[in-house]
Amino acid sequence: MAELGKRAREDGAEDEGRAVRTASSAARELVVLHFNDVYSIEAAMREPVGGAARLASKVKEFRDRGQNPLVLFSGDAYNPSLMSTMTLGAQMVPVLNEIGVNVACIGNHDFDWGVDNLVKLNSQCNFPWLMANVLQKDSDLPFASAQATWLHDWGGIKVGIVGLAEEDWLTTLGTVEPEDVAYVDFVEMGRRKARELKAQGAEVLIALTHMREPNDRKLAAEVPEFHLILGGHDHQYVSAFIEPHNNLLVKSGTEFRDLSAIRVALSGPGTDPALSVERITIDSAVPEDPATLEIVNQFMKLMGEKMDEEVGETLEDLDGRFQVVRNRESNLGNFVTDVWRKAASADIAILNSGSLRSDTIHPAGKLKARDWVAILPMLDETCVLECSGAQVVAALENAVSQWPKLEGRFPQVSGLKFTFDPAQPPGHRVVPGSLVVTDVGGREGPEGEEPLEAERLYKVAVKEYLAQGHDGFDCLEGCKVLVVAENAPLLPTAIKRHFIMLEVLAKWKPGGTLHSLTRLWRHRSKQQLKDAEEDGSPPPAPAGGPHGIAVFDPTRGYCISPVVEGRIVIVGHEEPAAAVAPA
Structure with a gap:
């Protein structure tokens, strides 16, 4: 294993380009395509222009060649972008479905418009969203209706995937109450789930993460069961074999500008897979996929209307x-x-x-x-x-x-x-x-x-x-x-979430759940709202109301009056x- 990792680095594996870990022969092969952190579905003005339609075109090239790629996404799609402030991220569902994503993990910005919105959008996707180590405190089930793992026979190779997040970004979310979630260390949960999947017959184990690179490297170093760590959150391109186990870490940039093609080869039962990764730059030379481009154009038109x-x-x-x-x-x-x-x-x-x-x-x-x-x-x-x-x-x-x-x-x-x-x-x-x-x-x-x-x-x-x-x-x-x-x-x-919360307050009814969309509302008692509703008075203004950020008007409802x-x-x-x- 050490020699294989050394050879990869000498071939220029560290941080970009093409990384390779070789094996003598491969009876079974798998192609994994990976991308992460995409915000604007339209192409940029400067190279590499990226854009959803061009990345979709590249993915479909692999399918057209009969390679049946496993397409994985490492989170952050529903925000931030100008379009998302108007659609709350809805444009990404048909785009990711058309690209043909098979499995995704949840990123921090996917929570930006609230947990209910995240669950709704994820339910419209043709693939599962994973997050194993962020749990509902009252049930120990994955938070936000996510799945913990995915296990599937893909082209004759049994693949197991675990979705993992870091605590650093979880604690900064303005739409999640800390008392509603239980966090488990990503190394602890990653090790536990990887071993469970291996016991169920997984031959290739993948961690699909949304964490900073140092945490991805820590995971690779401390959980040797993972052959491949596919990360998000950072926006630079990384491909590197991580010592001491020489498992492969790949992070695929941002904004549809990069696509990673990881080739996995198994030469026999019980053997470690041979891995290689190719960085594919999505520039203007890549043709746009017509079906995806049509979706992009529809949402660009909708944005003008909105x-x-x-x-x-x-x-x-x-x-x-x-x-x-x-x-x-x-x-x-x-x-x-x-x-x-x-x-x-x-x-x-x-x-x-x-x-x-x-x-x-x-x-x-x-x-x-x-x-x-x-x-x-x-x-x-x-x-x-x-x-x-x-x-x-x-x-x-x-x-x-x-x-x-x-x-x-x-x-x-x-x-x-x-x-x-x-x-x-x-x-x-x-x-x-x-x-x-x-x-x-x-x-x-x-x-x-x-x-x-x-x-x-x-x-x-x-x-x-x-x-x-x-x-x-x-x-x-x-x-x-x-x-x-x-x-x-x-x-x-922040501004859009504030006005969403004013709408929630205006429509609040007794017995309903008032979901927090910013920490502005953290100290507001739901019982106080219920009491106000029952005695006929309007719901009280949230904390900070005296500054005019939330003022109740009998004829207009909740307004601002700074x-x-x-x-x-x-x-x-x-x-x-x-x-x-x-x-």
């Missing part, structure tokens, strides 16, 4: 003009950062106002999907950092350093209020003693306010762009990352009168 669908209602004009969001506190900025901070379970949120792109006033009334696409058109990644109070001050100093220029670095904030003096030189504008952390312990108003302490550590939600030190925010580069970008909520996702509330005070500049939306 732009006029109503997504929430506001009782206040939302001011997104650049002259406002890049110059002072904005009620639109307050709403977006409040929802984001709650979804990220952060103490503070600092949003560079260049993220708010509509440059208009959105009048009070019904909001449409096109409004939110105009406001937040980019799927920029976010993260949660551990910052000292001093680092928070430094970030704010940079954010206001260019005022009154309409710079995109100017902040919109949540969980925080401060004063700055533009008469002072840049770097010394934040007024000492003015910084106050708000909503401490979930308490609104003065009782939830505490002075920001320079040495104290805070959980701060920011765009990953800022965390990398861009736009002058180098003070954030050394901060510990508590929630990485892959696990943190995207702004459009206001400017003194989070950012500018010395010598009175707050201008509220803008009025054009008729």
Whole structure:
């Protein structure tokens, strides 16, 4: 075995291209096709363009050659993408079915629109979704109606597959209550299930995972029963034999840009399989599969139609003009950062106002999907950092350093209020003693306010762009990352989930189940909702309602009504009168 692994690495097996582990002869062969982490079904503009239709074309080439490939997918399909914010991931079901996926494991972003939505979409797929080590706490069955394993005779070879997830991303989900699930270590469960499948006659054992590469390598090193680990979650391409057992790890990039073809050969009963992997790049030279392209085009057309669908209602004009969001506190900025901070379970949120792109006033009334696409058109990644109070001050100093220029670095904030003096030189504008952390312990108003302490550590939600030190925010580069970008909520996702929850509250009936879609609702008592319904009063607003993110109106139901509330005070500049939306 060691010699075989050595030969593979010398042939360039590590990290990309083609990895090979040889055997003398093969009486039985199996082709496994693998991909993972796909978000946009349409092709990109730059090479490799990817796209579902081209990847489907490659998969069908293998079938047309009579190779009967086993097609495996390692999770993350239902979000994030602009299309998914309108369809809740529904476009992926016919796409994955047309590609001909045989088995998939669940990824973290598949939970983005709630467990019920995940279960519904998975039930429409022509293949099972696996997740063995995340269990329902009350039953010890796999969570979200998943399967733990899959065992099948494929072309004369008995194949066993185990679906595994890591705890790191599970704990960041905004749609899953921790008390509803029981997590089992992936090594422990992987070993247990692999041995069960082997006892049932499995000749080739595959771990289908959604984990970071170090965890995939740990699994390979500690569970020798797995011949092949096919991973997701990371978006780079990896193919490597892992010591000491020389089992093969493959991770197939992202966005339909790569397809891995793994050839498995068994020379006799009881022997380890010989493995080789070929990386297939999906570029514009690959023809598009007509059937899949038709599905893509249908959903692209549907996306245009959905732009006029109503997504929430506001009782206040939302001011997104650049002259406002890049110059002072904005009620639109307050709403977006409040929802984001709650979804990220952060103490503070600092949003560079260049993220708010509509440059208009959105009048009070019904909001449409096109409004939110105009406001937040980019799927920029976010993260949660551990910052000292001093680092928070430094970030704010940079954010206001260019005022009154309409710079995109100017902040919109949540969980925080401060004063700055533009008469002072840049770097010394934040007024000492003015910084106050708000909503401490979930308490609104003065009782939830505490002075920001320079040495104290805070959980701060920011765009990953800022965390990398861009736009002058180098003070954030050394901060510990508590929630990485892959696990943190995207702004459009957080906003859409918020409005979904307002719809759930509006339609709530006694005896129904109120599913949590963001941590904003974690502390809301279902009994309190039931009591309110029984005595005829409306369901109470969720935590944070005083900031206008959830306001009950007797005629309209749950709406938003954010206001400017003194989070950012500018010395010598009175707050201008509220803008009025054009008729």
